[in-house]
Amino acid sequence: MANRTVKDAKSVRGTNPQYIVEKIIRSRIYDSKYWKEECFALTAELLVDKAMELRFVGGVFGGNIKPTPFLCLILKMLQIQPEKDIIVEFIKNEEFKYVRALGAMYMRLVGTSLDCYKYLEPLLNDGRKLRSQTREGAYVLLHMDEFIDSLLRDERVCDVILPRIQKRYVLEENNEIEPKISALDDDLDDNMESSEDEEEPMDIQPPSKDEKNRRASPDKEKVRDRERRHRSRERERDRDRRPDIKRHRSRSRERDRDRGRDGRDHDRERDRRHRSKERDHNRVYRPEKEERRHKEKDRGHERDRDRGRDRERGRDHDRGRDRDRDRDRNRERDRVRYREI
Numbered sequence: 001m002a003n004r005t006v007k008d009a010k011s012v013r014g015t016n017p018q019y020i021v022e023k024i025i026r027s028r029i030y031d032s033k034y035w036k037e038e039c040f041a042l043t044a045e046l047l048v049d050k051a052m053e054l055r056f057v058g059g060v061f062g063g064n065i066k067p068t069p070f071l072c073l074i075l076k077m078l079q080i081q082p083e084k085d086i087i088v089e090f091i092k093n094e095e096f097k098y099v100r101a102l103g104a105m106y107m108r109l110v111g112t113s114l115d116c117y118k119y120l121e122p123l124l125n126d127g128r129k130l131r132s133q134t135r136e137g138a139y140v141l142l143h144m145d146e147f148i149d150s151l152l153r154d155e156r157v158c159d160v161i162l163p164r165i166q167k168r169y170v171l172e173e174n175n176e177i178e179p180k181i182s183a184l185d186d187d188l189d190d191n192m193e194s195s196e197d198e199e200e201p202m203d204i205q206p207p208s209k210d211e212k213n214r215r216a217s218p219d220k221e222k223v224r225d226r227e228r229r230h231r232s233r234e235r236e237r238d239r240d241r242r243p244d245i246k247r248h249r250s251r252s253r254e255r256d257r258d259r260g261r262d263g264r265d266h267d268r269e270r271d272r273r274h275r276s277k278e279r280d281h282n283r284v285y286r287p288e289k290e291e292r293r294h295k296e297k298d299r300g301h302e303r304d305r306d307r308g309r310d311r312e313r314g315r316d317h318d319r320g321r322d323r324d325r326d327r328d329r330n331r332e333r334d335r336v337r338y339r340e341i
Contacts, residue, residue, distance in 0.1 A: 054098035058133030059159025
């Protein structure tokens with residue numbers, strides 16, 4: 001019940017006024033200690049006392065997103081929706097600057113485009129200092145005119161997305177608002193008038209001796225002009241000669257470059273020959289391949305030897321068989337002969 005908007009509150013741009021603050025930040029405000037202790041059952045009359053106790057402006061801070069008292073009071077004003085006269089008195093208050101900042105912030109959230117320009121633009125002449133708390137919890141210096149300018153120009157102030165308002169030039173074209181007159185224009189006009197008053201007429205100095213001599217002796221001036229022309233002609237001739245010298249130097253440099261190129265080409269050709277010789281040498285002699293060849297040759301010789309040994313063994317075996325056959329035949333012959341006897 002304590003977090004609900006009052007019954008007779010008017011919708012702001014077709015929605016609940018509290019919904020102007022984002023839901024996450026709004027829930028953090030409801031859970032904060034300042035909201036529960038200081039903003040409970042707060043009315044428009046008691047709101048002035050709480051606004052006078054403010055010491056800085058800001059939105060949320062810290063890793064767990066804690067709301068500042070300034071933001072809690074903004075949400076409370078959106079909840080109870082005080083009358084427009086009270087907000088205007090907040091804005092016109094010159095004694096308490098944070099009360100003025102609170103009223104300007106609320107007017108920017110719920111007021112129309114005309115009300116924003118009408119009540120907030122005069123505050124651009126207020127140059128008092130304000131303390132602002134950053135997201136990291138540190139305090140930075142801010143001026144009232146900077147805060148009001150951010151309300152009129154930026155899209156987010158104190159971690160609250162501001163409703164859109166019409167551009168000033170559109171309202172001026174529709175004759176809904178008068179053109180803006182800056183207080184700085186009067187200061188500039190005053191400075192211009194003071195500078196014009198300070199200007200004094202230039203003192204006319206008498207002619208110097210050199211000017212008198214020039215006026216008295218025109219022939220000398222002619223002689224000096226001739227000498228100057230002569231010197232300028234000589235300089236032009238020298239300039240014309242310099243390109244020839246430059247051409248000669250450029251030709252000599254080109255020759256040196258050509259010689260250097262020829263020398264480089266000769267060195268490159270020599271390096272190519274040396275590389276080709278090294279490649280041929282590497283192609284002819286490769287120790288790994290030579291070792292492989294020797295090993296294969298040795299293996300081939302061993303195989304031939306083994307084959308020759310096997311052949312010899314086979315021949316010996318055949319010879320032994322033939323000998324055994326001959327022995328057997330001789331024995332049979334001897335037996336036959338012995339029987340016949």
